[in-house]
Amino acid sequence: MTSKIQKLGDRRIVALPPELLAELGWDAGDVLTAEIFEDGIKFVRTSGKHNEALQIARKAMKKYRSAFEALAKL
Numbered sequence: 001m002t003s004k005i006q007k008l009g010d011r012r013i014v015a016l017p018p019e020l021l022a023e024l025g026w027d028a029g030d031v032l033t034a035e036i037f038e039d040g041i042k043f044v045r046t047s048g049k050h051n052e053a054l055q056i057a058r059k060a061m062k063k064y065r066s067a068f069e070a071l072a073k074l
Contacts, residue, residue: 001017001019001020003015003016003017024045026045030045031045031046031047032044032045032046033045033046033054
């Protein structure tokens with residue numbers, strides 16, 4: 001299966017074939033997390049609450065980075 005990158009305003013989108021979505025059990029509105037690797041990209045479906053929790057954790061890690069670094073040295 002192949003997909004093409006398309007332009008939609010300022011964004012670039014990739015349309016996934018219906019067969020692939022059916023096989024994965026994904027549908028419109030699902031939230032995906034992207035992981036970038038040297039040889040490609042991996043998309044994982046996440047729940048909205050999971051995604052929200054990750055955003056909160058990232059914000060806290062950024063804000064308290066120096067404290068976490070100090071604790072890691074103990």
